Amino acid sequence: MSQLTIFADDQPLKPEFESSDHDRIRTRLAEAGVRFERWETAGDVQPDDPPPKILRAYSLMATAALLDIEGTIADIAFVKQVLFPYARRALPGFVRTHADDPEVAERLSAAARLAGVPGTDSEAVIQSLLGWIDEDRKATPLKDLQGMIWKSGYADGDFTAHLYPDAHAWLRQAHAQGIPLYVYSSGSIGAQKLYFSYSDFGNILDWFDGFFDTTTGPKNDSASYRDIADTIGQPAERIAFFSDVEAELDAAARAGVITVQVVRPGTQESSRHRRCADFSAIDLEAL
């Protein structure tokens, strides 16, 4: 509880203002140029808790982690050198053999509309999809189809999803500590779930509390991070976002999110965000 009592200089025993109402306190202090804020605690604090525990609960530390995948917890080369080439090789055959599957058919019509080709011309749709893969165009129907192709590849054991050992160890520990973990990747949510179901370290899908993709918004738009914070139900200032890409970190920082650049081999270093080479020294409570 907060209480403000103000005495006049010449009346030390008779308060001229007394209140425990936060709005009244804020207004009165503002008149004197003093800012009054109330902070949410991270976890429960009791009146008889030791001071260090109370201070820690009120410190501005991260209580949830939001993670990029490619280039951050996983080698960016895995997606480029394994996943995408696999989908490109498998796509024509997959489309031809699954064109009557309603889920596939729906994506093919959407792709045809987007490409401006007749939906009945499946070869033209295939060519458009392959073209999008080559230009790294993040079209939703393409991403959905790639997700379906990868699903069969994972299930067949054609590959497992790369995770850096330091990221895996950190995720395991963070999960064990009860830290909420979220993913924000340009890969579809379906593809993200597959990734963690078939990682190099086995199925770790249930370590995560939620997944976000570009249906929430672009990764370099600060509104996306505000939406994510709302969905997570945590103040943006308590969420730590880990990414290798400066523009994404800039957007997150504009939304008030704590930002950490993970500088993997080949990452373009940013001078505007705190940086780490891997997750081995990351302590959320110290961010």
Ligand SMILES: [Mg+2]
């Ligand atoms: Mg990345």
